[in-house]
Amino acid sequence: MYSIKKIIPFYTLIVFLAITSIHQSDAATDREIWDFIQTEALKIDIDPTFIYSIAFAESSLNPWANTPRARGIMQIKRGTWYDMTSIPYYKAWNWKINIKTGILYLNYCKKYLKKYESFSYPLLAACYRYGPNAVRKSEFNLKNLEMPKNKIYKKIFSGDNQPIEEPVSRTTSSLFNS
Numbered sequence: 426m427y428s429i430k431k432i433i434p435f436y437t438l439i440v441f442l443a444i445t446s447i448h449q450s451d452a453a454t455d456r457e458i459w460d461f462i463q464t465e466a467l468k469i470d471i472d473p474t475f476i477y478s479i480a481f482a483e484s485s486l487n488p489w490a491n492t493p494r495a496r497g498i499m500q501i502k503r504g505t506w507y508d509m510t511s512i513p514y515y516k517a518w519n520w521k522i523n524i525k526t527g528i529l530y531l532n533y534c535k536k537y538l539k540k541y542e543s544f545s546y547p548l549l550a551a552c553y554r555y556g557p558n559a560v561r562k563s564e565f566n567l568k569n570l571e572m573p574k575n576k577i578y579k580k581i582f583s584g585d586n587q588p589i590e591e592p593v594s595r596t597t598s599s600l601f602n603s
Contacts, residue, residue, distance in 0.1 A: 453520050455592030458486055458498070461524060469532040474587040475546055476528060479553055481589045482577035488520035499527025509533065533557075541565060546586040550578060 453461075459477055466473035483500035484490035495502045496517035506514050509529040516522045534552035538544040543565040551570055552560050563569035567582055580588035 453488065455486060458520065458524070459592045461521060462528075465525060465528045469528060469535070471528070471531055471535060471549075472546070472586055474589065474591070475549075475581075476531060477592075478577055478581060478587060478589040479531070479550065480524065480527070482575050482581075488523065489518060497523035497527075499523050499530075501527055501530065505530055527553075538565075547582050547584060550581040554578060 458480070459473075462476050462480070463473040466476050480486060480498050483495075484498045486498055488498050490497060490500060492500065496514070498520050501509075501517055501523065503514050506512075506517060506526060509526050512522060512526070517526070531549065531553060534549055534557055535544060537557040538548055538552060538560075541561065547567055548560060548565060551563075551567060554573060555570060559570065572582065573579060577588050
């Protein structure tokens, strides 16, 4: 008979290998992420470099980025996720689904700003970062919002809609293994 002490390490190894293979198979190059964002951005008429910059600011393009509040490349919170899609939240680790959902939210924010005749890329970034209601409560004035500490967001809030350049090819997994 097998003892529990021998079985647990075996199953731990199997789970570790399964998770590792999922992460490696889901790795994407910056170029693949860029190309995907370009295709999706055309559908909603938002500058793809702006979207790419938001993704970079949120996670450095890490598809497994995780905070207590948000997940994935676009760092989407659970509530926002379910406001945009019925796809289960655990799918936020899939970089394509995460980006699509983040773009859906950007489009929602864009429509919200246009409804109040206040669309600009800096305000769109603020909506993504702080939420549309916070931006409305600020009277659509960035000076009434806390300036983000993130350098990319600072540039966007200052009017630079494209603070990140088109990528060179490298895998996102190479970012975290060096």
